[in-house]
Amino acid sequence: MPITVRADLAAIPDYVPGRKIPGAIVLSSNEAATPPPDAVLAAINEAAAEVNRYPLWSSDDLLARLEKHLDVDAARICIGAGSVSLCQQLIQTMCGPGDEVVFPWRSFEAYPILTQIVGARERRVPLTADHRQDLDALLAAITAATRLVFVCVPNNPTGTVLHAADLERFLDAVPDHVLVVLDEAYREFVRDPRVPDGLRMVAARDNLVLLRTFSKAYGLAGARAGYGIAPPQVAAGMRKVAIPFSVSRLAQAAALASLDVADELLARCEVVVAERGRVRDELLTMGYEVPESQGNFVWLALRERTTAFNEHCLDQKVLVRGFAGDGARVTIGLAEENDVFLQAARTFSG
DSSP states (O other): OOOOOOGGGGGSOOOOOOOOOTTSEEOSSOOOSSOOOHHHHHHHHHHHTTTTSOOOTTOHHHHHHHHHHHTOOGGGEEEESSHHHHHHHHHHHHOOTTOEEEEEESSOTHHHHHHHHHTOEEEEEEOOTTSOOOHHHHHHHOOTTEEEEEEESSOTTTOOOOOHHHHHHHHHHSOTTOEEEEEOTTGGGOOOTTSOOHHHHHHTOSSEEEEEESSSTTOOTTTOOEEEEOOHHHHHHHHHHSOTTOSOHHHHHHHHHHHHTHHHHHHHHHHHHHHHHHHHHHHHHHTOOOOOOOSSEEEEOOGGGHHHHHHHHHHTTEEOEEETTTEEEEEOOOHHHHHHHHHHHHTOOO
């Protein structure tokens, strides 16, 4: 009998990362445009000198630092290889075959992939006409089989947000058997005062998990470190299903050093926010439909023109992230990179 793999894997879509082409401007992956501060690079180099040794099993030093930094009991904190790893750990912790995961769509591309890998069932809930997550529809999609509901604030890839009163109302209405996951990978770029701070919300609720990452505002996308805050029993389950030593020695050192220079890194976010506003204003002037974004990216609702726009930008040596039939997500880069993208957008005639 020939060797076979799981038959259901054929139905699971591949994760499609942003393209990387030598010589092109990369605005496709929501990465920081500048390298980490020197102090962070020095910490990475120092950790690399002992790369022959395993990292701390439970990221103990980083865990202790986050406990103090966040003022959260360590028993509620789980550290993973970026927030996407924590998403997978959560689904593995909470779901088995036949259980359901509800999430908005379009949202983070990994949600359906990770759900299907575990063998759970996905329930996609369309965004509203103005590209926002529909909390009433998410609530209506919950069944007796639902274990998790993801909400992404700001939503990737549209950049749209939820307001505190609406999210509180939603959390109050979610059935007791359902855990809500608040994915805040882009929280540091939010400037809308109506958007809740998940750290405050998770402290007061036992049906909420908060996810954050060092990949975006902290500029460590290549290091892979993130953290979740959850009820103690959920956090313990997430640690149990984690791949041993998945948060590398270098990633732990980089995250610790980043917390030491957090003020400098958060100041860089102000530059991104200013550029985000400039880019959106110019795109609106050109006639594009661009919802207000609170991430480090903007969303162009191009629909059937998306593929043509994506290829036009590529011809201009600019890489954006196109989602065929829906739109294109464009990371905010350096001012000069954004200018090249805006020129490409001006010359698009598709």
